[in-house]
Amino acid sequence: MLHRIHRSLDVFVLALAVPMTLVMLGCVVWQVVGRYFLGSSTSFTDELSRFLFIWVSLLGAAYVLGKRGHIAITGLIDMAPRGVRRGFDILIAGLVIVFALVVLVWGGWLLVERNLRLGQVSPAMLLPVAYVYAII
Incomplete structure (x- = not known):
């Protein structure tokens, strides 16, 4: 699934x-x-x-x-035992999730919200910049 x-x-x-x-x-x-x-x-x-x-x-x-x-720089991880490698995989996945949630999702939301509130538009296309930032 x-x-x-x-x-x-x-x-x-x-x-x-x-x-x-x-x-x-x-x-x-x-x-x-x-x-x-x-x-x-x-x-x-x-x-x-x-x-x-x-x-x-x-x-x-x-x-x-x-x-x-x-x-990825995997030299040290490749030399580690299997259990340690698994631990590194879990740690790295956790760090990526935290980064994505804090910086990309939360920070991106604040950026889009602020640009919608301010009404900033792109100079040539007159497109609201918040739409461009929404990908974050």
């Missing part, structure tokens, strides 16, 4: 990240073509590609963390 939920979340994250990456690529290509070949550029493509980069980066980080493919 838990494996099914995890797999569904992976599919969902990839279904979001892949089109976002393609749109980001299109924005960057359009920006380059417009600036260097047409002599003018659009202001929203730079901003949109920046926002998409933030979203894709965080979605990709969540996906890789779920696959246990994140960067």
Whole structure:
């Protein structure tokens, strides 16, 4: 059951990240073509590609963390006995959960709430910045 939920979340994250990456690529290509070949550029493509980069980066980080493919220095842990390795795995998982809850969820909520209250919008697209921060 838990494996099914995890797999569904992976599919969902990839279904979001892949089109976002393609749109980001299109924005960057359009920006380059417009600036260097047409002599003018659009202001929203730079901003949109920046926002998409933030979203894709965080979605990709969540996906890789779920696959246990994140960067890790395992030399000391690999030399430890099996029981100690298991303890390290539990400790690391606990630290990741605490970090995610405190910094990402709670801090992200405060950031989104403050930006909604202040009404901050992006300069080119006039998009509420809180929507960009909502990915956190």
